[in-house]
Amino acid sequence: MSGHVKNMYPQLSISQAARTLLSLLLVAAIDSMNAGIACRNQQCESHIQRSSKLTRLIHMESVDLLKIYKASQGDLSELFCQMPINIVPDPNISGLDPSERMLSIYSHCKVFLPHLKRVTEQQRDLQPPSSPLLNNLTTAQYRTSGLANQINCIYQTLFPNLPIPLEPVDGPTSIHPSQNVFQQKVYGCVVLKNFKELLSQIRHELRTIKNQMCKSRTFAYTNALF
Ligand SMILES: *[C@@H]1O[C@H](CO)[C@@H](O)[C@H](O)[C@H]1NC(C)=O
Numbered sequence: 001m002s003g004h005v006k007n008m009y010p011q012l013s014i015s016q017a018a019r020t021l022l023s024l025l026l027v028a029a030i031d032s033m034n035a036g037i038a039c040r041n042q043q044c045e046s047h048i049q050r051s052s053k054l055t056r057l058i059h060m061e062s063v064d065l066l067k068i069y070k071a072s073q074g075d076l077s078e079l080f081c082q083m084p085i086n087i088v089p090d091p092n093i094s095g096l097d098p099s100e101r102m103l104s105i106y107s108h109c110k111v112f113l114p115h116l117k118r119v120t121e122q123q124r125d126l127q128p129p130s131s132p133l134l135n136n137l138t139t140a141q142y143r144t145s146g147l148a149n150q151i152n153c154i155y156q157t158l159f160p161n162l163p164i165p166l167e168p169v170d171g172p173t174s175i176h177p178s179q180n181v182f183q184q185k186v187y188g189c190v191v192l193k194n195f196k197e198l199l200s201q202i203r204h205e206l207r208t209i210k211n212q213m214c215k216s217r218t219f220a221y222t223n224a225l226f
């Protein structure tokens with residue numbers, strides 16, 4: 001997308017105002033995609049606060065998303081969510097100290113992404129193209145991806161001497177059997193239910209981590225591995 005925008009710059013027909021707007025959009029896009037850039041110059045507290053805000057937004061949207069999902073699946077949708085299913089990641093953040101818990105938040109975000117993607121693909125076949133659910137699922141994916149970037153950035157800044165978080169290796173497409181429509185509806189509901197619970201846990205964790213990490217110290221800029 002940025003390539004597209006760049007290609008438009010040489011066209012002299014674009015007015016100055018449009019150019020200014022374009023460059024602002026470009027900066028905003030780069031800023032949101034590459035959290036690493038914004039990461040450096042922020043204090044611990046405001047840094048975590050930014051992620052807390054994003055988490056709160058995704059959490060609120062995930063509550064609605066689950067409702068919209070259920071409303072789009074027809075009868076029995078309440079039952080779908082109660083079915084036991086073991087291929088969906090659990091939402092629990094684990095770890096003994098703040099660094100482990102940050103890593104757990106990061107890897108949970110990453111692990112849920114391919115599941116959200118798979119649900120989106122399945123629902124694309126089940127819903128009319130105009131269904132807002134498809135937009136909502138896509139939004140949840142890119143916001144979660146943005147949150148993972150921010151968490152990664154905070155992690156590297158708070159713990160400059162620990163190894164950089166690894167990407168989780170397996171995606172659900174490689175390990176999951178094919179699913180019939182009923183199984184897809186159950187799977188989607190459980191993914192979104194656990195996703196909502198995950199966001200609730202991340203909200204709580206970020207509050208705790210902020211209290212533990214930001215009170216008595218500021219960022220160790222000089223040690224950071226950027
Ligand atoms: C779902 O999508 C609709 C239309 O695109 C939008 O108005 C609404 O805010 C979205 N809701 C959530 C929870 O993302």
Ligand SMILES: *[C@@H]1O[C@H](CO)[C@@H](O)[C@H](O)[C@H]1NC(C)=O
Nearest residue numbers: 089090091092093094197201
């Ligand atoms: C997640 O945490 C809840 C509440 O603490 C607990 O009941 C549940 O068993 C945990 N689930 C997993 C998979 O660890």
